[in-house]
Amino acid sequence: MYRSHTNGELRMENAGQEVTLAGWVQKSRDKRFMIWVDLRDRYGITQLIFDEERTEASVIEKAKTLGREFVIQVKGTVIEREAKNKNIPTGDIELLVHELEILNEASLPPFTIEDETDGGEDIRMKYRYLDIRRNPVKNNLIFRHKVTQEVRNYLSNQDFIEVETPYLIKSTPEGARDFIVPSRMNQGEFYALPQSPQTFKQLLMVGGMDKYFQIVKCFRDEDLRADRQPEFTQIDCELAFIEQEDILRIFEGMTRHLLEKINNVKVGSFPRMTFEHAMKTYGNDKPDIRFGMEFGELNAVAQHKEFKVFNSAELVVGIAVPGGASYTRKEIDKLIDWVKRPQVGALGMVYVKCNEDGSYKSSVDKFYDQEDLAAWAEATGAKAGDLICVLSGPANKTRAQLSALRMELAERLGLRKSDEFAPLWVVDFPLLEWDEDTERYHAMHHPFTSPKTEDIALLDSEPGKVRANAYDLVLNGNEIGGGSIRIHDKEVQALMFKHLGFSEEEAKEQFGFLMNAFEYGAPPHGGLAFGLDRLVAILGGQETIRDFIAFPKNNSGRDVMINAPAAVANEVLEELSIASKPSED
Incomplete structure (x- = not known):
């Protein structure tokens, strides 16, 4: 047994007990006749004391060799601390050490592993596994876990079923660029990593699952802006036999649940604002109304x-x-x-x-x-x-x-106070937006978004005025979720493809599987996806999502810790029928 207790657990009621602890050396203070060591693990810090009068000389000598981040195991007696530390939960006690085992020595870390560190962002990302030992990062990851657990609890209590969908899918021309994965077994053909599980969750509705959710990785190969990641996590949801009002009610309820459980904040009904009003009054479609x-x-x-x-x-x-x-x-x-x-x-x-x-x-x-x-x-x-x-x-x-x-x-x-929360719904987005480069309309959300029934007649005459059955959830000036009622009628979907510039052949090639599914009775359905990274950051009082991701990429989309992306051997490229790099010889 490496430990009987954690380093955040012992209190005065444990005084006199023989215990075993393990962890990392936070710091060591040698006063010649007495050595104090702060022992750290995920749960906290316990002060160890090595006393010449009460600790064997061999143990004292070993303690003198301890450096920062050494991994050790100690056995000893819990005693009352003379100089108490009210800043930590274990500050009333210390452990009088009888036995010390060095489980692993450590090199001197490249930065100080304390709450206030001397490490810059680049060096901390390179040694992220060390950065995670610091309380700010560790606590952010624990906070993220609590949020995801509350999400699962809420949705499960609302009869949602968690279903996994594929990561290797087909590339589609709409939206951002896909990350492409070559297929060795199907030479010259490629998978794409999903930008969202959009079509699969619609197919689950056709399959009768009724209420689906998934906390899922998504990927977009787009030019990175500040605080964007090429891979991100969504709380992806879809429901059948619902209208827009049902979706707003359920996910407004989930957001209120999170604010109350995580932040101890109660909010009333969320205000609603049309896209047109948001743009006219605040200049963007995710206004901060604090x-x-x-x-x-x-x-x-x-x-x-x-x-x-x-x-x-x-x-x-x-x-x-x-x-x-x-x-x-x-x-x-x-x-x-x-x-x-x-x-x-x-x-x-x-x-x-x-x-x-x-x-x-x-x-x-x-x-x-x-x-x-x-x-x-x-x-x-x-x-x-x-x-x-x-x-x-x-x-x-x-x-x-x-x-x-x-x-x-x-x-x-x-x-913009981080402890104030001002959620709202933005509704009635335009269905289509004009792209000057391609000189045609594109779907503002995606090609499966339903137009407002009363606006369908405008598709032929004034497509720019057609409103979508779409909605975004905004919190403190950030879009934390968005979705729409989907098209479930194959004739309306075909009309939508037509106005997006797809020929019948192109629509069938790209989305034939979905159109075919609609032939077999697609229920009215819709959904919403939350950006988990952004949601967690805002609930945590911050707006930098990188601080809440275990192993994030930098602003260039690189993982500087493992040095990815990286070149691969020419033999691998040849096996995939991809042109290899010319030899430098």
Whole structure:
């Protein structure tokens, strides 16, 4: 038996007991006649004491050789600690060691394995197995486990069945790029890794499973943005004989369940917002509603003077920054520089200070009088002491730029509190979106999303106005889940393929198996998938998903710990009928 107790378990009631502990040496302090060692495992830290008067000399000598991260086993007596440590649960006791066995020596770690470490992100990712020993990472992984357990409990109690679907599937042209896997047994042909189990979960509904879920790995070979991973985990769900309202009710219930069980936070019914309203009011389809700064459109009150920048713009729009009138000119100039960065792309920013005496001071006083600026304040909801920030230009682009500024200002003002939770549903997404590069419509979600029944007639005449039976669940400015009611009628599905530019032959080649299944009685069905990594991070009070993944990739999609991806031998490529790399000889 390597241990009778863990290192986070012993208390004063254990005093006098003979116990066996095992773990890693956190640190050692040699005071010549006495040695103290902090012994760590997943459960906590126990202080060990080696005393010349009470511990054999041979054990003392062995203790003097201990280094950081040595793996050891000790046997001894639990005693009351003279200098108690109230910062750890075991701080009232220590273990007087009688026997010490070094199970494994350790090299000096490349960074300090403590809560506050001296290791940078790159080195910690390279030695991730050491980083996991630190409490912040360890606790994040335990937290993720608790969330997934609560998800399984909730869904199982709602009669969902967990079913595994294949990882080696067929590549499809919709969505992001697939990761491709060559088949040795079928020369010249390839599997794809799934971007989601979409078609399989629909087939499970055709198969009568009624309520399915799966906590599943998904893969997308897309250009990585900040805090994106090429492989990610979904809570994937599908239900039969349901309508949109049923799905919103069930998964709103699951989110409330998680907030209460994990965060001890109770929330009421989630507000609902149309996609159109979200874009117009917040500039994006996943608005953070923990704070205000809603958009105020200013075309009607800003395009009647000689200011050509506004007069030529498709949209003039602003937000009111609470307390921003106190910003110095230097601080405002820094904000202007911020919006002009390539990542945001604005050409400039107009501002108005709403003074405490009711007057206004703007960067465009040459063109607008006090009455004009008062109208801007009314449109943006600005009060005395606020700063109005105004952008202009093409509507969609300008809204996105102002949305980025809104989020940046909220961060600076401390309005995005990690212990506050503001969920909402965004509904009525467009079914299709126009792609300038291919000059055709693409499915905003995927080609199996059902259009609103009342909008189907618009598919031929005004496809851009067709709304989808789709919905996203947003939490604190992040999309944590999304889904739709699916098309279950083969005629409507064929019509959808037609408007997405598929010929009948192409549709049959790519999705014939699903169309064939619909021939045998597909029930009305729909579903939703949560991004588990993002959900766990937000519930954990953070927005960096990498901190909640055991072995994440870096921003280049590389695993620097195992050095993947990596080249493979030419013989392997030849066996797969893939051209091998030319020899360097």
